[in-house]
Structures are given as structure tokens and as C-alpha cells.
Amino acid sequence: MLRASCLCGDVTWQFDAPVEWMSHCHCSRCRKAHGAAFATYVAGTAASFRLDGAERVKRFPSSPGSERPFCGRCGSVVPAANANGQVFAPAGNFLDDPGVRPLAHIFVASKAPWSEIRDALPRFDAFPEGIDAAIVADRAPLDPPGRPRGSCLCGAVTFVVEGKPLMARHCHCGRCRRARSAAYASNLLTRADGVRFTRGTDRFEEYKVPEARFFTHVFCRTCGSTVPRIDRGRDLAIIPLGSLDDDPGMRPMEHIFVDSKAPWLDLPDDGLPRHPAAPPWAIPPSP
Secondary structure, eight states: EEEEEEESSSEEEESSSSOOEEEOOOOHHHHHHHSSSSSEEEEEGGGGGEEOGGGEEEEEEEEEEEEEEEETTTBBBBOOEEESSSSEGGGGGGGSSOOOOOOOEGGGGGTTTTTOOOOOOOOOSSSTTTTOOOOOOOOOOSSOSSEEEOOOOOOSSSSEEOOOEEEEEEEEHHHHHHHSSSOOOOEEEOGGGGGEEEEEGGGEEEEOTTTOOOOOOETTTTOOOOOOEEEEGGGGEEEEEEEBOOOOOOOOOOOOOOOOOOOTTTOOOOOBBBSSSOSSSSOOOOO
């Protein structure tokens, strides 16, 4: 049995049979929906799948004939079924080792400019060969070019990063993996006043992990996408890099909470510092 849950635990699911075909998707829609460098999914059968907490699940029609479900309380992406009896589940939410490992990167032609693929897995510009499915065009940013722009998947929330980037990092903690439903969270940090929202602040939902000191997931109530969180107490804006439409001009500088990383993920040899848990600073001191 393979168990998984959303961040808040209101939605749980399991597979009673093995899952297969784990892949990393770099399309812009997955990046926005998950607020991450890529989304990692596995395929299972509907006959072996059970979901509890369906009353909490909301759905966003992201493309014709396709919906992206998420927990309406905490914003985690949850599994989606198709008409062929398959269930596609985000790997970041697993509480157990799924027993499979990534087989490929897909939609690498849409890869984020700040993300590098460093493993030897096969790469496909779009869908792998043999999959006959429509490719949906990216949405154009709604704000004029200039400073780095970002948005949620549905476009209801848009923002501009006006502050100086202070740090970018990958976080592998279990909370980040379940909140983003991804291999890890990739965040850009700037000062609290460094993000200007141009649309949609009335669409924000917020879930604070009760036992956490800081951990709060802010997401769009329409599509579930992670959006920037403003932490006035620490004078920080935490921006999900996957939500950006433009190159922020900074690359991730470290991995944190590496001791909690997903068992199915091999960290690339990227030369970045690795912290077993929290780093000794929110923002590294200036040299």
C-alpha cells in the first residue's frame, strides 16, 4: 500500500497496487500549478486507488478536457483521473517510498531558465513518443515587460518583483514537498516590500501549519497555485520560482533540509551547498 496526503491532511489517498512511469514535467502550467521547477507524477490504476476527503477537493479546468484538483484548505495538488482508468498522482505527497524512480524529463522545451537539468535521464521537448495529446500554448504575461513578472495558473493573481533578489534556494522538507506536491520547493527571497501585486490579492487563501513557527502556504483559491508569501515579521517575501514568467536573474544557491529529501530523488551534482536541515540564516550575511 502506498499512502499520500495533502499538507493539512484533510485529503488522503492510497494505491493498493504498484504505480509506474514516474516523470518530471517542465511545462509552464505544471510549474505554475506547483510553484516548482518541475512537477513529478506517477501513473496508477483507478481500480487500485482510493481517496478520502473528496469534499475538500476543488478543481480548476486548466485546459479543454483537463482539470487540476487541489485541496481547498491547504492548496496541495491532489491526484487526477482520466477516462482511461488511470490516475496521475503528484509524487511530492507520498508518505512512503513509491518503489519507482524517474524515467524521463518531459516538456523540456518549456523549462524554466533558472533551472538546470543535470542528470542523464531521457529528455523530450514535449510529450514522450507515442503519446497523442494536444499541447496547450502558454499564456502570455498580463503585465508589461520590465521587472520580473509572475502569476498563478489561472491568471487571477499577478505580481512584479521590484526588490533586489537576496537569495534563491531549494527546500526538501516534507512540508514543502506536500505543499507544492513536488520534489522540492524552489524559492526566491526579497524584502517584504519587494513584491508588488498587480491583480488578485482578494483571491488569496492561506494555510498555516499549526505546529510550525513560520510555515504558511499561500495559494490562489481559484486554481490552487502557490503565490508569494509576505512575511512582515522577518521582512521577507518568499516567491515560488515556478510562478515566474521571466528570468529573475538569480539562480538557486543552496539545498536545505536535505536529510528530509524524497527517497525517489537523486540530488544532482550541482556544486551547491547542502544543509541537512535549516540553514544557519534566513539570508546569508553579506561578505
